Amino acid sequence: MKFLCSFRTFDRNNSHHRKSIAASLVQGVYTLECDRKQNRQGPQALAPAWWEFFNFGLTQVLVDDDDKSYFGAIYEFRFPYPYPNHIGQGPPRYVIAFRGTTNKSGNRTQDYKLNLQFIVNNLEKSPRFQAGMEAVRNTVHKANGPGNAWLAGHSTGSSIALLIGRNMVKMGMHLETYLFNSPFASPPIERIKNEKLKHGLRLANSVVTAGLAIAANGGHRPTPRENDPFIVLSTWIPYLFVNPSDPICSEYVGYFEHREKMEKMGVGKIGKISTQHSIGSIVSNARGKDSEPIHLLPSAYLTINLSPSEGFKEAHGIHQWWKPDLQFNYKLYQHK
Template sequence: MATWASALRLGRKETVDNGSGEEEEEEEAGIVEIERGSAKRKSNDEKGGAEDHPYDFHVCGPRNLSPPTWKDFFISSWKDPNYKRAAIACLIQGVYLLELDRQRHVSAPPAAAATADLAPRWWRPFNYRLTQALIDARDGSIYAAVLEWDRAAAAAALLLCRPAAAPRVVLALRGTLLSAATLRRDLLDDLRFLACESLRTSARFAAAANAAATAAATHGGTAVCVAGHSLGAAFALQISKSLARDGVHVDCHVFNPPAISLAAAWRRLRDGSAAEPAAVPTWEPHVYVNHGDYISGAAGGKGGAAMGKLFVAAPKMPQRFLEAHALQQWWSNDVELQHVPFASTVEEPKNENKRMKLFNF
């Protein structure tokens, strides 16, 4: 007997066998039982019971971002800067969820922990697979992941080769996660950057840089993308710049990188300006910031446009800080970006140049 049922009177003719071999028609308002949510429950069972999770790809992910198909062999979607920005942001979101999935497996009852993970749903639509999770040995948290182009998944979609401009390997680094399991180590790195303007002394830096260098040595620098959000963006910038100084040039996309630094503020007080280190001419990161994000800025200044490409989101409506710093905005369909040369001034209520001068390493 159905638990969730609704009776609908259809007012139709039904033929009934009265047991004597004669059939009689009667005006029967038939009662049809409809099991509400039966299809939904079936779908939930197939997906591991997490269909309605607020962080699921189909709930908060991009709406009009189609997965790669055989057509990308001729016209690659990855050549569209908006597509590439949104796709890479989704891959970084997968790293956030990779850590949250890990925490759920540790703390949840066995029945709940057995449900399907959310993280893979953020890279599978783009035909990527997880090849390595970078784990902080001190607390067991996952702070980065190496994602590689999945040939088998692509072949199933009749995409026999990787589309042009699609990275072969992506090193994605998450930012600070406000969770008891990760907050201590994440905040230590936040404070490290705030005080020293460098993350090279972090235990996470060496492992992430080694993963990027290994991928570049295996597949070539041009086939590797290093990407991050917030604290992860600071790691990504410093890793890609370090590789560029060694002659290894990788693609770099960072979202809401931190720009506040006591070290830069001290240089400004001491020297009258935040002295810039020597620019790396061939280092061109793609930096995405929002006017309403007070802790983010861009890597640039005296290095000029050769230091990278700065994209500033100027929302039509006022945003709260958490909205301006959120990763979700970067795969939104209605985000409007302004490409700003690093050495120029943005004619907006907040001058980006002031924040750029704080972001030096």
């Protein structure tokens, strides 16, 4: 295990410090589950190193009631709080982290069931989301507000963190959130090398989606409302980490870039309508079920790993995000 930062030298303004710590605490959840399955306890347990190095303690493990697996954890900073450094510049008091899918015996059934719920835009009905939502609300209350807590997740765990973060915003609470390799429920158009073909497919998809949204609204363009989710969520800016070689999350690159291109082309209205909807959410709403697209994210600090990846496992892995010698591209997308 190789880390280049600890809370002894932690700089909250250093993006590498923040993402390394958030990713390591998510890895702690994966290792907790491995320890449980292999019955590693006490000195034999491997998980504690992932949080103790950063002076965190494990306060709660989130357990799936069906298969008894560990899918999340709540960590508390051990040093006296507020941190001795300048208040607001030190680490958070709490971090709530969620793991993704583990393709191992004993985990596949529940993990794949969660993936299916994501695909059909029904993740909010899952027991893991509901348990995670309750844990986050309780933790934020204990922390005396959202400013003392972070959310973090990887893969499907990132989708849970994204949904929880969105719900907290609707309650008036903005949590600092780290989303690693967050799944995007769409064909991976970003993987296409031909830029003209890629842009054409996205443009066609935007026109179709916007047309369906207008048709579902009685032939009228949806009018923004004060409580419109896209407007409410636009002030929340989570940190989103994607690898363009990972087909699960790569479409987020095109999601934000295409929105900018539509504005420059003078068809920004179509882009805005299509961004706020998905074909699945339109169909659900038409059937009387309130549904938002799982990828609904008006604003984000997008970090793209531009370094070559050897296969899917490396491109989708959590481990890439604490490596210091990779090439990254950073950009803020903020809906106004």
